[in-house]
Amino acid sequence: NAGVTQTPKFQVLKTGQSMTLQCAQDMNHEYMSWYRQDPGMGLRLIHYSVGAGITDQGEVPNGYNVSRSTTEDFPLRLLSAAPSQTSVYFCASSYSLAGGVEQFFGPGTRLTVL
């Protein structure tokens, strides 16, 4: 089991460029989510999905799009990058959203927008 994988590990973008952060899990988890972590802050939820074809917004969704066509993959798209999106992005998954279960985190993608 690879768990939760994220690519790339590092990325530098110029303002206005677009890119997709990849996230995949091999645990057959229904729930997947994206967080961003800024210096000295906890994690803030961007978008989440409770199953293939179902996505919803979290606390800070503006500037980001997601889709979930398969159980395994949950990509995060930045359509027009802004310096305020410089952050470390974490993808997480769990087998369920209900009932309080642990989430498994990927290693993160460190994104810099110039």
Next chain:
Amino acid sequence: SQQGEEDPQALSIQEGENATMNCSYKTSINNLQWYRQNSGRGLVHLILIRSNEREKHSGRLRVTLDTSKKSSSLLITASRAADTASYFCATDARYGGSQGNLIFGKGTKLSVKP
């Protein structure tokens, strides 16, 4: 907005000492979780305590929950240099149509000196 707030923000102790971190939250919860993050890594789940539990143990970890005070504490006994990390509490929250997403605090940075 963060629901949980950890205290202290930073803690430095000697190996062998106990480390205590506190978390306060604002609204009622179904459960509370603690996670550890080593520098430059993703988060790793440590322990979950449900709202009807008052104390829980896992190895050298002891978590307490006081729902009347809306607070939790994490105690690490006989700390080791390998415990050096940031520790986050997370409570369940509702975003969109789903209950159960996690809201993270800003974390306590623990440094254990050999």
